[in-house]
Amino acid sequence: MKIVEDSPPILTALDRPNSYIGRSVPRPNLARLMQGRAQYVSDVVLPRMAHVAFVRSPHAHAAIDSIDVSAAKQAPGVIAVVTGAELAKVITPWVGVLTHLKGLKSAPQNALAIDRACWAGEAVCAVVARSRAEAEDACERVLVDYRELPAVTDPETALDPGTPVIHPSIGDNLCFERVHSAGDPDKGFAEADAVVETTFLFGRHTGVTNEPRAIVADWNPGDARLTVYQGTQAPHMMQNLFAKHLGLEEQQIRVVTKDVGGSFGIKVHTYADEMATVALAKLLKRPVKFVADRIESFVTDIHARDHRVTAKIGVKNDGTITAWEIDDLTGIGPYSVYPRTSGIEANQVVNLTGGPYTCGNYRARARVVFQNKNVMCQYRAVGHPIATAVTEGLIELAAAKIGMDPLAIRRRNLIADDAHPSQGPSGIKFEALSNHAALAHLDSMMNYAGLRAEQAQLRKQGIYRGIGFASFVEVTNPSAAFYGVGGARISAQDGATVRLDSTGAIYCHTGVSEQGQGAEAVIAQCVATSFGVSMDRVRIVMGDTDNTPYGGGTWASRAAGIGGEAAWQAGKALRQNVLAVAGSILQAKPETMDIRNGVVVDHDSGKERIGLDEVARICYFRPDTLPAGVQAELIATRHYVPRAWAFAFTNGIQASYLEVNTDSGFVKLLKHWCVEDCGTVINPQLVDEQVRGGVVQGIGAALFEQCLYDERGQMLNGNMADYLVPMAVEMPDIEVGHVVTPTADSELGAKGAGEAGTAGAPGCVMNAINDALRPMGAAPLTDMPFTPDKILRALGKV
Amino acid sequence: MSGHDCDITLTVNGERVTERVDARQTLVDFLRDDLILTGSHVGCEHGVCGACTVRVDGVLVRGCLMLAAQCDGAHVETIEGVSDLGEIADLQAAFEKRNALQCGFCTPGMLLTAQELLARGGVPSRETIREQISGNYCRCTGYQAIVDAIESVAQTRAGAKR
Known part of the structure; x- marks a missing residue:
């Protein structure tokens, strides 16, 4: 029996009477999901709704000499067949660049390819019909005359003089390059007693949301308004982009996001086929629906990772790290993705390598190159899994080389918990971290000494188990430094509006949105606590640009830390407003009263004074009985944006215990641990489940997931039978522990927790596999995913 | 290609349904698009x-691998019907309490698959539970919950039966 009971509140400053902060209350929106009564975008049906299917390029790179749509137009049920040139009259192209990533360049991308397709899967023609099936039937009748062009697929040769340039207008295949140097790396390596250098490879993989991308666009010429139902993480961002590229004003666009069947960063970008869908709705003056099927998801949902990092570390014999150096190369497809760009992940690798360690002698280069494969962009834990695996991989290889325990070498080099504020090797600023406390907690939680003894015992029996670790830092609560300063209209602030209804319940309208992580519950917990009602008296409204404060949405682990703080402050503000009017009614001083469990009470004695229902009744229906000049304001709005720090870095450490079958090459995961510090824990169960889900996505990257391409740019495993994701039977139980270091930037003190698991797990599993195989004399495995084939090769068995 | 229609009569969540379906239409598309389940x-x-x-x-099937036309005369039960009958109310309550779902997209299938195992009685091992649900992918939770x-x-x- 593992059902988690409510944990006792762990806070004091936020411990209002009946506080929900720190309690594992269930999410209020689960019943409809469990009864099949959710409304995902794929469920939305509107009157006169048509369906679009896309003709997609079978070639990685091809000129489009002509498109013959005559037969398709005659197919049953077809409403329209639209080419790229025709659609370009409705929607303008975009370029995915940000000014703070200096030198980053890309080419204009169209909703439908015009003249040339740049990856296998790019949409070149749209067919709109009464049903999706009829649209797909008619797609087969569209005759596209392709002329195949040389495909650039290998990032290693993308910059060679002999390689064709994908976009001649921008000169070469280099999207972005960043070079960074800090301290004195040359001196550091010269002082080292041992130097380890290796190349880490990270397979291209993707999010595989169970619900594919889905959008229903409804242009109503009578209202001159476009309503877009979209499974997106950033409704206001999309509102801006639809307006900008359709030539409309933002107030003409309403983006509605209901239930979303998984996001993980996949659904925070601009997709050409979704832009085409809104343009088709405008063109055809009726609702148009697009739901990606699974092969479309695999060849058009953003891919991620695909980094190759040559990395070097220097250490002294006592374990002191003396220098780091990395050279990262990543291929991002033919376009930098709009509007967040495809340079962010490589930039993050440079920022995050060296993590929370004291050694500041650091040299880095990252190059981002174009290629004729599907586009790559930000997916859960952007850059972190790479930087963490490189850093932690180097540390464990160095520890093995000098014969030092892997936890001991970390203790020697982690920034001291009392040395903050501090900065990492790349100059990233840490407000307060707890890496040593987290490590100590993990050490005891997993009984490290006991596991080492067990490992040694089993080795004598020919059983090869490994223990691996990964310390990490995680970017959360991003300020405007992430996107806003680069010119993207992506809000770093978020708002909440709280309103007392006529029966004493409250509505909270928030700019953050629910993707399944529990944002609705967390917002409700914050506002219920700060205002003073039970959670069943709170109704949360989210995911609707007509009805929520302007906000950034849900990404980069920002919903709880930023949206939660806004809700907390809005609840407090409404409490003051209600107490002001209650004071008028009761002829009492507002500051002598409080609101607790839906009742205005005397602050000190807790004696009941007046119910919220009665306050609301008087204010809404008998305001004539209030003293002259008293106007009740039963609504309050507050906003929040982190200001003191660019990011609220969280930290933690993971451990993996696994067994490698040295005959089959299979890895059995026995147990996984994670201790993390996301500051104030608003809902312990939700935090733990974010960590567990994140760890499993990271394990997917380490062991299974890879988008396999051939040299002609064809994806070979674009289905869920061949692209492997973690299954229940392969996954271990994951124990989660916490250290709590609140951020002082907000009253709530909460940081994000959505990506810590994914950040640390791949490197952690890699280290455990290498720990298991080290006594066999195997060369270290650094090429993810670690398939049985690669493990047997490392063992020299195949 | 379309154009081969079949008339089918079946029971869906206890209601008798007669519809004309395209021969190629899958059961899940029929449920979702025609019956709005x-x-x-x-x-x-x-x-x-x-x-x-x-x-x-009474047997679990993949709605995407079965055709609607194959269901003539069949009794089909979906998550909506099973929920309304209260058959899995305890399981749904446990999922809520344990936060055993995040986005919820896999959850209807996960609940029905779990109920198949639970209906056999006894207390299966965690390994057996993991085996049972390995044909139901969840991308959010990591499965432990x-x-x-x-x-x-x-x-x-099991305790209630004793």
Whole structure:
């Protein structure tokens, strides 16, 4: 029996009477999901709704000499067949660049390819019909005359003089390059007693949301308004982009996001086929629906990772790290993705390598190159899994080389918990971290000494188990430094509006949105606590640009830390407003009263004074009985944006215990641990489940997931039978522990927790596999995913 | 290609339904598009992910691998019907308490698959529970909470029988 009971509140400053902060209350929106009564975008049906299917390029790179749509137009049920040139009259192209990533360049991308397709899967023609099936039937009748062009697929040769340039207008295949140097790396390596250098490879993989991308666009010429139902993480961002590229004003666009069947960063970008869908709705003056099927998801949902990092570390014999150096190369497809760009992940690798360690002698280069494969962009834990695996991989290889325990070498080099504020090797600023406390907690939680003894015992029996670790830092609560300063209209602030209804319940309208992580519950917990009602008296409204404060949405682990703080402050503000009017009614001083469990009470004695229902009744229906000049304001709005720090870095450490079958090459995961510090824990169960889900996505990257391409740019495993994701039977139980270091930037003190698991797990599993195989004399495995084939090769068995 | 229609009569969640369907239409598309029972989901469309799991004549099937035309005369049960009957109310309560779902897209199929195991009685091992739900992909939870919830219901049901 593992059902988690409510944990006792762990806070004091936020411990209002009946506080929900720190309690594992269930999410209020689960019943409809469990009864099949959710409304995902794929469920939305509107009157006169048509369906679009896309003709997609079978070639990685091809000129489009002509498109013959005559037969398709005659197919049953077809409403329209639209080419790229025709659609370009409705929607303008975009370029995915940000000014703070200096030198980053890309080419204009169209909703439908015009003249040339740049990856296998790019949409070149749209067919709109009464049903999706009829649209797909008619797609087969569209005759596209392709002329195949040389495909650039290998990032290693993308910059060679002999390689064709994908976009001649921008000169070469280099999207972005960043070079960074800090301290004195040359001196550091010269002082080292041992130097380890290796190349880490990270397979291209993707999010595989169970619900594919889905959008229903409804242009109503009578209202001159476009309503877009979209499974997106950033409704206001999309509102801006639809307006900008359709030539409309933002107030003409309403983006509605209901239930979303998984996001993980996949659904925070601009997709050409979704832009085409809104343009088709405008063109055809009726609702148009697009739901990606699974092969479309695999060849058009953003891919991620695909980094190759040559990395070097220097250490002294006592374990002191003396220098780091990395050279990262990543291929991002033919376009930098709009509007967040495809340079962010490589930039993050440079920022995050060296993590929370004291050694500041650091040299880095990252190059981002174009290629004729599907586009790559930000997916859960952007850059972190790479930087963490490189850093932690180097540390464990160095520890093995000098014969030092892997936890001991970390203790020697982690920034001291009392040395903050501090900065990492790349100059990233840490407000307060707890890496040593987290490590100590993990050490005891997993009984490290006991596991080492067990490992040694089993080795004598020919059983090869490994223990691996990964310390990490995680970017959360991003300020405007992430996107806003680069010119993207992506809000770093978020708002909440709280309103007392006529029966004493409250509505909270928030700019953050629910993707399944529990944002609705967390917002409700914050506002219920700060205002003073039970959670069943709170109704949360989210995911609707007509009805929520302007906000950034849900990404980069920002919903709880930023949206939660806004809700907390809005609840407090409404409490003051209600107490002001209650004071008028009761002829009492507002500051002598409080609101607790839906009742205005005397602050000190807790004696009941007046119910919220009665306050609301008087204010809404008998305001004539209030003293002259008293106007009740039963609504309050507050906003929040982190200001003191660019990011609220969280930290933690993971451990993996696994067994490698040295005959089959299979890895059995026995147990996984994670201790993390996301500051104030608003809902312990939700935090733990974010960590567990994140760890499993990271394990997917380490062991299974890879988008396999051939040299002609064809994806070979674009289905869920061949692209492997973690299954229940392969996954271990994951124990989660916490250290709590609140951020002082907000009253709530909460940081994000959505990506810590994914950040640390791949490197952690890699280290455990290498720990298991080290006594066999195997060369270290650094090429993810670690398939049985690669493990047997490392063992020299195949 | 379309154009081959079939008339079918079947029982869906206890209601008699007569419809004309395209011969190529899958059961899950029929449920979702024709009957607007959108609790059964389309994930992979080739029988791998389990999001479209429904019961046909008491047996779990993949709604994307069965044709609507094959269901003439069948009794089909979806998550909506099974929920309304209260058959899995305890399982749903355990999923809620344990937060055994995040986005919820896999959940209808996961619940029906779990109920198949629980209906056999006894308290299955965690390994057996993990095996049972391995044909239902969840991308959010990492599975542990789901295993916990199913295990707790098995224990409660077994205890209640004693």
